[in-house]
Amino acid sequence: xxxxxxxxxxxxxxxxxxxxxxxxxxxxxxxxxxxxxxxxxxxxxxxxxxxxxxxxxxxxxxxxxxxxxxxxxxxxxxxxxxxxxxxxxxxxxxxxxxxxxxxxxxxxxxxxxxxxxxxxxxxxxxxxxxxxxxxxxxxxxxxxxxxxxxxxxxxxxxxxxxxxxxxxxxxxxxxxxxxxxxxxxxxxxxxxxxxxxxxxxxxxxxxxxxxxxxxxxxxxxxxxxxxxxxxxxxxxxxxxxxxxxxxxxxxxxxxxxxxxxxxxxxxxxxxxxxxxxxxxxxxxxxxxxxxxxxxxxxxxxxxxxxxxxxxxxxxxxxxxxxxxxxxxxxxxxxxxxxxxxxxxxxxxxxxxxxxxxxxxxxxxxxxxxxxxxxxxxxxxxxxxxxxxxxxxxxxxxxxxxxxxxxxxxxxxxxxxxxxxxxxxx
Ligand SMILES: Cc1cc2nc3c(=O)[nH]c(=O)nc-3n(C[C@H](O)[C@H](O)[C@H](O)COP(=O)(O)OP(=O)(O)OC[C@H]3O[C@@H](n4cnc5c(N)ncnc54)[C@H](O)[C@@H]3O)c2cc1C
Numbered sequence: 001x002x003x004x005x006x007x008x009x010x011x012x013x014x015x016x017x018x019x020x021x022x023x024x025x026x027x028x029x030x031x032x033x034x035x036x037x038x039x040x041x042x043x044x045x046x047x048x049x050x051x052x053x054x055x056x057x058x059x060x061x062x063x064x065x066x067x068x069x070x071x072x073x074x075x076x077x078x079x080x081x082x083x084x085x086x087x088x089x090x091x092x093x094x095x096x097x098x099x100x101x102x103x104x105x106x107x108x109x110x111x112x113x114x115x116x117x118x119x120x121x122x123x124x125x126x127x128x129x130x131x132x133x134x135x136x137x138x139x140x141x142x143x144x145x146x147x148x149x150x151x152x153x154x155x156x157x158x159x160x161x162x163x164x165x166x167x168x169x170x171x172x173x174x175x176x177x178x179x180x181x182x183x184x185x186x187x188x189x190x191x192x193x194x195x196x197x198x199x200x201x202x203x204x205x206x207x208x209x210x211x212x213x214x215x216x217x218x219x220x221x222x223x224x225x226x227x228x229x230x231x232x233x234x235x236x237x238x239x240x241x242x243x244x245x246x247x248x249x250x251x252x253x254x255x256x257x258x259x260x261x262x263x264x265x266x267x268x269x270x271x272x273x274x275x276x277x278x279x280x281x282x283x284x285x286x287x288x289x290x291x292x293x294x295x296x297x298x299x300x301x302x303x304x305x306x307x308x309x310x311x312x313x314x315x316x317x318x319x320x321x322x323x324x325x326x327x328x329x330x331x332x333x334x335x336x337x338x339x340x341x342x343x344x345x346x347x348x349x350x351x352x353x354x355x356x357x358x359x360x361x362x363x364x365x366x367x368x369x370x371x372x373x374x375x376x377x378x379x380x381x382x383x384x385x386x387x388x389x390x391x392x393x394x395x396x397x398x399x400x401x402x403x404x405x406x407x408x409x410x411x412x413x414x415x416x417x418x419x420x421x422x423x424x425x
Contacts, residue, residue: 013344044330045289052119167180190228259376285324
């Protein structure tokens with residue numbers, strides 16, 4: 001095997017260990033239902049939690065977070081609050097603050113990081129030419145077609161959107177590719193089995209999958225396993241034993257998804273224009289009562305009539321910010337039914353493209369042990385050799401943990417190099 005070329009530039013995510021994300025996106029544990037999410041988002045006192053985790057149908061999405069932020073703002077408006085504090089400047093916080101500001105309500109946004117966007121994080125990398133390239137370390141695609149409220153915003157802003165058909169990946173590695181028809185049929189059967197198995201009570205997703213593997217007809221076991229690895233595990237990054245069998249499997253992801261040239265940041269920065277943003281201001285405590293709220297943060301204390309909290313569910317679970325009095329039982333119960341998976345990205349820029357071309361720039365690499373990584377090759381769309389790697393679960397842990405960013409980038413490039421060589425390209 002030859003050495004993998006060294007990237008000219010790289011950027012690496014650390015969502016799993018980042019104290020302001022603590023994982024990728026929220027997932028239902030066994031016993032959780034869409035109502036769990038609504039319960040988390042129900043107002044209490046003068047507080048409301050909003051974000052991707054509180055959307056009952058479109059969780060785990062940027063546009064869902066934005067819509068949830070707007071929902072929280074509507075509640076504040078309906079209560080007649082004159083000033084609102086917003087914790088977090090991701091899509092939900094921006095959606096909330098923008099709606100409030102448009103209605104003439106003062107809304108200060110307290111953001112822990114030195115940037116806006118949260119789990120939508122676009123980075124700019126140098127290239128071999130004079131131009132740089134914007135790549136995503138978090139959210140990448142506008143998904144769920146017409147239900148995506150940010151897609152028309154991006155279009156109206158004149159953003160160039162590049163489609164990706166997830167059903168037509170270039171598959172490298174082992175075992176051999178599974179066509180879209182087989183994949184669709186296995187997933188339909190899995191959903192039918194979930195429906196049947198969960199009539200009486202919720203089960204762990206692993207239980208339903210194990211029963212399917214034990215009795216895979218009309219498919220064979222290897223086919224079912226491969227489809228589960230690529231369609232279910234890849235979409236969650238969490239051990240299936242932890243997850244509810246009723247999990248939504250990211251409905252609406254597939255054909256019609258588009259990524260934004262210039263990144264999510266171009267859309268979110270435009271939406272955040274003119275907002276009262278306090279970057280680098282982690283909120284450590286929220287004291288709430290029937291008369292108002294008090295926030296403790298790096299710069300001291302702030303008071304408002306109400307607060308919209310958009311910190312990710314996994315961050316709230318870890319006790320940040322601290323609520324005084326504590327979160328009501330309903331919200332605590334809802335949080336205990338959520339978890340987050342591990343999904344990491346590495347953005348790589350090279351001097352030239354040395355990996356194979358795929359129709360839509362979408363590549364999947366299997367390692368032969370049930371682990372699959374996804375790759376978005378930006379080269380054709382941008383005319384620059386740039387590729388983003390997406391690793392989940394154990395494979396991400398193996399490549400990321402204990403390694404600095406340059407070693408992660410090198411390790412990831414090696415995976416692409418080996419797959420390219422074994423495909424004889
Ligand atoms: C690797 C990856 C890939 C993804 N791919 C896609 C995709 O292709 N398409 C898609 O639609 N979605 C995707 N998602 C999901 C999407 O990014 C999220 O659902 C969405 O961005 C969440 O928005 P949010 O506002 O709810 O939370 P966040 O974006 O996490 O915003 C919360 C904000 O709160 C801040 N914060 C946290 N704690 C505090 C505190 N104590 N004080 C002050 N501020 C605090 C955080 O810094 C953050 O800015 C992806 C996510 C990841 C991680």
